[in-house]
Amino acid sequence: MIEKDALNTPAIAVIGAVGTVVTLVTVLCLQVLYYQAEDAQNAARNAAEGSSELRVMLAEQRASLDGYQWVDEQNGKLSIPVDQAMELVARDIAANAPSASF
Numbered sequence: 001m002i003e004k005d006a007l008n009t010p011a012i013a014v015i016g017a018v019g020t021v022v023t024l025v026t027v028l029c030l031q032v033l034y035y036q037a038e039d040a041q042n043a044a045r046n047a048a049e050g051s052s053e054l055r056v057m058l059a060e061q062r063a064s065l066d067g068y069q070w071v072d073e074q075n076g077k078l079s080i081p082v083d084q085a086m087e088l089v090a091r092d093i094a095a096n097a098p099s100a101s102f
Contacts, residue, residue: 065081065082066081066083068080
C-alpha cells in the first residue's frame with residue numbers, strides 16, 4: 001500500500017505568511033532608515049550652502065557698518081563707521097558733561 005505524505009498544509013501557509021510579513025516589515029524599515037539618512041545628508045548639504053550665503057550677507061552688513069556712505073547726499077548726511085561714531089559720541093558727552101565739584 002502507498003503511504004500518503006503527511007504534509008501540514010496550514011502550518012506551511014502560516015509560516016509562509018509570517019515570512020512574507022517579516023520580509024515586508026524589514027523592507028519598509030530599511031526604506032524609512034534610508035530616507036531619514038538622505039534627509040539628514042540633504043540638511044547638512046543645505047546648511048553648508050546656506051552658511052556661504054550667510055557669510056556673504058554678514059560681509060555686506062559689516063561693510064555697511066564699517067564704511068562711509070551717503071545717507072542723504074543732497075542734505076549732506078553721511079554715515080560713518082559705528083566704532084568711530086561711538087568714539088565721537090563719548091568724546092562729545094565727556095566734553096559737555098558738567099564738572100562735578102564736591
